[in-house]
Amino acid sequence: MGADNSKFSSVRRKLEGLYDRYALNEVTIPLFADAQLFTVYSKTEPSSMLKLIDRTGKVLLVRPDATFHLLEEGSTNGFDRVSYFTEIVRFENQAHMQFPQSGVEIFNDPTPVCDSEIVKLAQESLFELGIKSFRTDIGHAGFINALLAEQKGLDDGQKQEMHKHVSNKNAIGLAEQMRKAGVSEHIVEAAIASCMLFGNYNDVIGRARDLCLNDEMVGALDSISQIYNLLEEQGAAGNVFLDLGFTNTLGYYSAMIFKIYIAGAKTEVISGGRYDDLASSISPVSSACGFGHHLGEAMSFYNADNDPPIKTVEIASPPTIAGQAAIVANALREKGFSVRLEGASGELSIKYGDENLESLDELKGRAGV
Amino acid sequence: MIRLAIAKGRISSEAETLLAQAGLEFPSFDDTRKLIISDKSGLYEVLLVKPADTAVYVETGVADCGIVGRDVIEETDPDVFRLFSMPFAQCKMCVAGKEGFEYKAAKKIVAASKYVRCAERHFKQKQIPCNVIMLNGSVEIAPLLDMSDVIVDIVQTGKTLKENGLVVLEEVFDIAPVFITNKAALKTKQKELYELIDILEKQAGISQ
Numbered sequence: 001m002g003a004d005n006s007k008f009s010s011v012r013r014k015l016e017g018l019y020d021r022y023a024l025n026e027v028t029i030p031l032f033a034d035a036q037l038f039t040v041y042s043k044t045e046p047s048s049m050l051k052l053i054d055r056t057g058k059v060l061l062v063r064p065d066a067t068f069h070l071l072e073e074g075s076t077n078g079f080d081r082v083s084y085f086t087e088i089v090r091f092e093n094q095a096h097m098q099f100p101q102s103g104v105e106i107f108n109d110p111t112p113v114c115d116s117e118i119v120k121l122a123q124e125s126l127f128e129l130g131i132k133s134f135r136t137d138i139g140h141a142g143f144i145n146a147l148l149a150e151q152k153g154l155d156d157g158q159k160q161e162m163h164k165h166v167s168n169k170n171a172i173g174l175a176e177q178m179r180k181a182g183v184s185e186h187i188v189e190a191a192i193a194s195c196m197l198f199g200n201y202n203d204v205i206g207r208a209r210d211l212c213l214n215d216e217m218v219g220a221l222d223s224i225s226q227i228y229n230l231l232e233e234q235g236a237a238g239n240v241f242l243d244l245g246f247t248n249t250l251g252y253y254s255a256m257i258f259k260i261y262i263a264g265a266k267t268e269v270i271s272g273g274r275y276d277d278l279a280s281s282i283s284p285v286s287s288a289c290g291f292g293h294h295l296g297e298a299m300s301f302y303n304a305d306n307d308p309p310i311k312t313v314e315i316a317s318p319p320t321i322a323g324q325a326a327i328v329a330n331a332l333r334e335k336g337f338s339v340r341l342e343g344a345s346g347e348l349s350i351k352y353g354d355e356n357l358e359s360l361d362e363l364k365g366r367a368g369v
Numbered sequence: 370m371i372r373l374a375i376a377k378g379r380i381s382s383e384a385e386t387l388l389a390q391a392g393l394e395f396p397s398f399d400d401t402r403k404l405i406i407s408d409k410s411g412l413y414e415v416l417l418v419k420p421a422d423t424a425v426y427v428e429t430g431v432a433d434c435g436i437v438g439r440d441v442i443e444e445t446d447p448d449v450f451r452l453f454s455m456p457f458a459q460c461k462m463c464v465a466g467k468e469g470f471e472y473k474a475a476k477k478i479v480a481a482s483k484y485v486r487c488a489e490r491h492f493k494q495k496q497i498p499c500n501v502i503m504l505n506g507s508v509e510i511a512p513l514l515d516m517s518d519v520i521v522d523i524v525q526t527g528k529t530l531k532e533n534g535l536v537v538l539e540e541v542f543d544i545a546p547v548f549i550t551n552k553a554a555l556k557t558k559q560k561e562l563y564e565l566i567d568i569l570e571k572q573a574g575i576s577q
Contacts, residue, residue: 135556169555170451172547199559241556263557266430 007299008100011129012085015102015293018128022121024083024104027073029066035059038068040282048091062089062096066103067275067290071283074107081106100299103272105290110276112223114289115256116230122260122270122291123236129302134262134269135239137198139246140224141253141273143208146216147190151183162191163247171195187213198243201228208244220255227256252278256289262301269297311337313363314351316344321360328360331369371413371561374432376420376441380546383457384436388415391572413565424449424549433554434562439544440523444484450555452566454545455573462487462541465530466512466519472538473497478518481511488521491541509533 019026035051038061050062063086070082082105087098104121106114119136126134144166148159158181165174171192178188190211197208205221212218224242231237246257257273272291279288313332317325322343329341350357357363375381375398385398394409398417406415416432423437424447435449440462442451462484464472472478477498482488485501492499502517509529511517523544524530524537548569555562569575 137556168449168451172454173451176542198556243556259556261553261556265553265557266551267553 007302008295011295011299011302012102014128015083015085015125018121018124019083019104022081022104022117024081025079026083026085027070027079029063029069029084029086031063032060033064033068035061037282038064050089050091050096063087064089066101066292067105067288070103070105070290071107071279071285071288074105074285074288075283080108100295101292102295103290103292105288107279107285107288109289110287112226112230114287115223115227115274116234116236118272118289118291119227119231119240119258120234120236122258122272122293123239125270125293126260126262126298129298131262131298131301134260135241136258136260137241137243137246138224138227138256138258139243140220140255141246141248141257142220142223142255143217143244144191144194144247146214146220147187147194147211149216150187150213151181154181154183160251166191166195166245167247169195169245195245198245199241201237201240201242204242204244208242223255246273254278258291262298265297265301267294267297269294269301311353311367312340312351313337313353313367314340314342314349315360315363316342316349318344318346318348321348324360328364328369331364332367335367335369337367370411371434371558371565372416372432373413373565374416374418374423374426374435374437376423376435376437376546377417378420379458380420380436380438381417384455384546387455387457387569387572391568393568412561421445427549427551430551430553432551433558434548434550434565436546436548439542439547440484440487442547442549443487443542446486447549448552449549450552452548452550453570453575454547455569456575457546457573459543459545460523460525461537461543462521463524463537464491464519464521464539464541465509465524465535466538467534468536470518470538472519475518479516480519480521481508481517482521483508484521487541491521509535 049064052060052062054060065088066084066086070084073079073082083103085102088101089096089098104118106118119138123136144163148154148162161177162174165177174195175188175192178191190213193211197204205225208221228237228240231240253273253275254277255274259268260270262269270291270293274289276287279285315325315329325341329339332339350363352363352366357366375384381398385395388395393413395406395415398406404417416426418426420438420441423435424441424445426432427435427449428447436455466472479500479502480488481502481504483505485503488501489499502511504511508520508522511520512535513533519538521541527537530536550562
């Protein structure tokens, strides 16, 4: 546990530095969220969340998500670029479990510049941890939305089920359901093809354009192209692929969706996208784009041993020179040393890393203070 | 290396034949007591697991991909990619009961099934109020002893139903083994997985 805590601290320090360079305000995520408000926002199944009832009878959820609170921060404090570190509580494998998560949201910027900034920052957050082997897949919720909108008369439940089939690349289930619902065959064919629209950008964007049945589908692809081109101009498109099977299963994302996968990881380590419709429907924020970084997964690929070592110093001081020892300790801490100062009944003892030193002057000389 | 979880039983027997025909040489699945088996090339490793657990191994990323019956997928709804069905070990999920029982006309029915979610979903779609009793096997007994009105179960030949005086009242969905992949693995091991997919599709005569 100690080693993990130290690793987490190291990861956090690195990401905080990165977020500072992207001019983000760090906010604290509260432990509880109002269940009623949250359910409107998330559209996820509330029975899977950990709940408490306060003394007024209001049902509270235990930290189910970070974005909900960030939207409130964006509205009330005027922050439009925010970051956070928190533990999310989710029901997985038959138990409520805590997952360390970090993330970033940018509000009120509906442009592709913001989208590409978010994707670039997500990539940078892995580079910052020394993780270089990963791939970024970008899609657009509007593509499948617009395709399904071609068929009139589908209800929300049917569309949700179809979105789920597409996101599971379940062409068989999708075809069965669409044909049962009486969807026109040319739409069924395009939807089946969309399930497997993923891979190299140039290849996929070409195939996707051939499937477009309306201007909205073309618009979704144009939007992805703009984001991709911006990333390419920055030299950040080398590991970017497309996946047009990313869909809006829970009615959350409305435009760009992206996921980052590390080779060898069991699930995506970063996921995010643009959710303007949801943000503007529940808050004064007009647009929102961001990502969540699943730190537990990323930490297993992060090697803290590659960090420059923090020099540790241990001083055990007799009462006669305790004041001088404290002054030296403080000077060392200001220079970035990790110093443990404690009282001793015997002689002065100083450990500088693995070395034993004789005096405070020798320590000052070695440390350059 | 690609790790493939295969449901033990009829699916693993058929898959073993398919893999052998495709030139992937594994020790016989039936002759070994090993549950993890490597092919001669070292490129593939097969996990022989219980059908109900197959998708769990894939969803959690322990296996990159798997072959499992659609019945398991429909019942457990794992978060995996479901790429294609394979043309063997086919059967059907059916509603069965005593001959002449008009379950669609009933105001409310009691069903017995190992596949509770599939049963509940089916009757909900049909707008038939239903109470589903979970049983792990020998579900045919339930309507015989008036424990339930109907059963929802896999039917292959219909022989077991017939021997117990039951008949298929309605087909729910076709079942075949489904090739599934872990969602991250399909992205990070795309080339290797597509090589296996190509081999399996060609051997099974599946066209994209």
